[in-house]
Amino acid sequence: MRAIVLILLACVLAACATTPPEERNPLAAWRPSPNHDPRRPVVIVLHHTEMESAEAALLTLQTRNAGGRVSAHYLIGDDGALYQLVAESERAWHAGASRWGGVSDLNSASIGIELDNDGSEAFSDAQIASLLRLLDDITARLDIPRHLVIGHGDIAPTRKRDPSALFPWKRLADAGYGLWPRAQVAPVPPGFDPWAAMRLIGYDLRDPDAAVRAFHRHYRGSEDAQWLPGDAEILFDLQQQLMAMPEPAIVP
Known part of the structure; x- marks a missing residue:
């Protein structure tokens, strides 16, 4: 019994030691x-850098640049080289003012991945292959739902358009990432x-045109x-897929 009491006391002291005093509310007894x-x-939020090189993007992501400080957890070069800039447990500054499914602080709820791309060019095979390897790793370790891989333009439709319309979302979907309409979609029901x-x-619908x-x-x-013609069929299929998904497990 004495040993159990000592173990419990050690656990409490460890919890106390790992929480800095400045994070404790002075209104409450600790x-x-x-x-x-x-x-x-x-x-997981995907971006394109809209810069001329990965080296230029790294400089921006690592410094206090003229446009304000910004960062991401990862950067993938056009050649597939992978760089990590922020620990996954930390809050990187990549999403800004954004909203997705009612969550308005995406920086606190996401992993940000920058892709070396100027916004008008195709994404290279090496880059997408590296991205897929990274997604395999992150979703498995952090238990992030595989369909919750989205774009910066999805969460900030009035401000951002990255990754561009050239991004191969279908290729990601074929690998099991993101939400994508099935090959055979059902007719849209009345109403x-x-x-x-x-x-x-x-999607945030406060600006309907931007959301569309x-x-x-x-x-x-x-x-x-x-x-556009066919939008309703795509949306109905995506809705059906989401409604058929099991409720996420509640874990400690």
Whole structure:
């Protein structure tokens, strides 16, 4: 019994020691619990650097540049070289003002991956192969749902368009990442509401034109701000896929 008491006391003291005093609320009595772990990301956000090289992007991501400080967890060069800039447990500054599925602080809930691309060129095979290896690793270790790989333009449709309409979302979907319509989509039922489907997917609808443009960039490879033929069928299929997904497991 004495040994058990000593072990419990050691656990409490360890919890107390690992929480700096400045993080404790002075309004409350500190009674630490060992039942906690670091906050974990639940989304992966893809960007393009819109710069001329990976070296230039690294300089921007590592310094206080003229446009304000910015960072990402990873950068993938056009040649497939992989760089890590921020620990996955830390909050990188890559998402900015954004929203996805009601989450408004995407920096705190995501892993940011920058892709060396100027925004007007195709993404190289080496780069996408490196990205897929990284996604395999991150989603397995951090237990991030594989369909929650999205673009910066999806979460910030009024401000951003990255990765561009040239990004190969279908190739990622073939590897099991992101949400993508199936080859055979069902007819749209009467009364189907495309806006409700957009909200279910995660889009912020406060600027409808920007949301539709972001949807088209991701799923149609265009920048159209008006609905296109076939959009309803795609949205209905995506909605059906999401509704069929099991509820996420509740873990400690």
